[in-house]
Amino acid sequence: MIASQKPLAAAIAANRFGLGAKPGELPVIEKDPEAWLQRQLAGRVPVPGGAGLKPSSETLARALEVRNEVAEARRAKKQNADDDGAKVAIALKLPALYRPVYIEEAHARFAHAVTTDRPFLERLTQFWTNHFAVSVDKIVVLGIAGAMEREAIRPNVTGNFAELLLAVERHPAMLLYLDNQASIGPNSRAASFLKRRGNGQGARKLDINENLAREILELHTLGVDGGYTQADVTTFAKAISGWSIGGDANNRGFARLGLSNGKPGEFFFREVFHEPGAKKLLGRNYGDDGVRQGEAILKDLGLRPETARHVSTKLARHFIADDPPVPVVERMTRAWLVSRGNLPKVYAAMLGSAEAWSEPLSKFKTPADYIYSAYRALGIPAGERRRSLQAFEALGQRALQPGSPAGWPDTSADWDGSSALLKRIAWADAVAQRLGAERNARELAPQLLGATLGAETARSIARAESGSQALTLLLASPEFMRR
């Protein structure tokens, strides 16, 4: 990188690959922008803590207790403990248990994002959380979606894709979100047992649920054009049937029969649900090997070129441009395959590409990135829980609620609607009204935007009629909306 480009590269490193510059940061980054990003990947990965953050197993175990309490109460009143009435009673109690946990989690990750000195690492973390999306509009994951990021994603962001993939697909939040915990092989021991008892007729049909298997292939690994068929989806679903969660109250019957029920709230391979037999998937044979069968399939999926290309494309689209430059994707895909899924090597291939540092301001910030960068720019403390989360609600990107397993979309057209823009401006103005007297937008603008600050914007800020108007103009400027 030649010296004259370094100021521009510093602004790009802070804003495109980070979460927005903090005042005083750009001169430090300017010494070697790429090294500044690389350094953030080294060393132990910080995991946000806090008294309110509990392991997902603890939250789920508590939820199981709630279920049991409801069942007991109904039995005491001689009511059915497993009918719709019971479900209603449980459903009414779970949000009260989960909502405070969700607020605590969302706030912790927000506070971490606005203060961290490793913003590139945080962007990568949130990229993966979105790649492996669970959405809290499904109430069963409301209390554990944040824990999934801490437990399955963060420890693996600078590791190998295979480990990340396995950690996510085994996590109770993913299993519950995509309905795998109750997916039962049609020839499993559980299904055979019920058939022998003659309960098959008219009673619940025991069969697989293919939701998780399909989304792993379509979204998490190969991509929709990755060459798999409906038969592959069904086979894969059978291979991971039995991937479940310990202690499920609905399976007390099995516990009574002396079968293990696992540790409450933790991943549990429920062998009696598993479809036995060897499986053939995408041309490869997998022996009848219990939980290892699904693990072996996941490992192979992570190494396939379709996966390398699909995920590299998404990474490049997230960081560089809506239509990511083909040579960058090629280099990342190659790095993936050569290193067998070593993620830091893939990131390095992206950062080492000249295209990653050209065309400033090519991406339109998502609402979340916009809020993070404003908080960092103005040094606003993450503050009181509810208030900090309302911004995300107002700008249309509620924490951990992308609404579908595909995650939040990632191109300008998905976020640049006229109403979305107006909300952003109104929010910026409200922030500026609060802080305009204490912050000097004219001094801040070059510190935040560096070499990307245009003359028009600088002039407009300089001519503002008040401190708060100047701040509104800075936050609403094209340079601050884009990255």
Add this chain to the structure above:
Amino acid sequence: MNLSRRGFLEAGLFAGATGLVASRLAFANAPTDARFVFVLLRGALDGLSAVPPVGDPDYAGLRGQIALAKSGEGAALLLDGTFGLHPALRFLHARYAAKELAVLHAVASPYRERSHFDGQDVLEGGGTRPHETQSGWINRALAALPAGPGRSGVALGANVPLAMRGEVEVASWSPTRIDALDDETLARIADLYARDPLLSRRLAEALESDAIASEAQAAADAEVSDDTAMTGRPENLVERDAKQRRNNVARFAETARAAANFLKRDDGPRVAMFDTTGWDTHANEGGAQGQLALRLRALDAALETFHDASGPVWRRTVMLVATEFGRTAAINGTRGTDHGTGAAAFLLGGAVAGGRVIADWPSLSRGNLHEGRDLRATMDLRAVMKGVLHDHLGVPQPALDSKIFPGSAAIRAVVGLIRS
């Protein structure tokens, strides 16, 4: 919107970009007086529960615990000897009786895989393959109309979905509190955006929509009488977490009302779109009661709200309610249904030649299922879209066959969908 903001708009700062002022003077030259609304149900609505084929001999067996009955408590609302409507769809049933609802069944876009996201992409893009186009069929249909005021659309939501994206200006609108923003600051931001064509256009659209919505709000405030429709039918929403459900229903109805308010105006857009999620019922879908029933009730209430709020333009309105694909014919192991093929859809509105089910029913017998698992699709949704766009909005046939639905010349428009 305050008076000074309107003054600011009409002073012409944005007139060049939005045509707001021009449209008020010249709406008599609008290219069409018809109104069209696209309601997209994202997540794959279970057509076999929304429009249960209760007369099909295989239906009850395939559907097990979630099958709807022909008679008795929680029975389907019968349409004819074969089909009923889900009992949550009371308003739709009444419109059917009034011949303002045509029910479409065993329909699908050309997409035959089972990815939600690609399925929606094809349905919205109007092509035959995912990611074939960057624009949507509704926008291209608008582009094929003669230029003039009213040749515009509005997407209810913060952003514009693919079906509405393209060269014709389409604003997005959702409630935003901008009262505190002063006009002077807005004018400066507009100047700041002069070198950024995208932001410049978006800001202009936003302020125009805000002006329209504010006027509608003012009118609504003036006649306080009809705010009961906003909350739907709360007496039926007691199943669980009733308050949040009510809020969801109210928000959806509010969106529908906003759409009606935009379309009601002579100088407003002719086309609107809104969408909802939550139809992906893989587990515990429920029958007459339950998860899907709650969603359907909210949909029914929203459509009723639109009907009530649209007033005189209802008789000139066609709404297409559709989803990306259907769900499996049989229930799965978790009392839900997985991704399928043939789906149900609705054409609703005063301009619809309704009171009938339009379907070439393939039957649910095992041999007739698509890939042994899904309701077979026997009608291409593009044929329906073409019929509506041509007969209702007056979009010319050649444009429909090539530009709007590329490569669809062999797909004939369904005729007679619009009341003559």
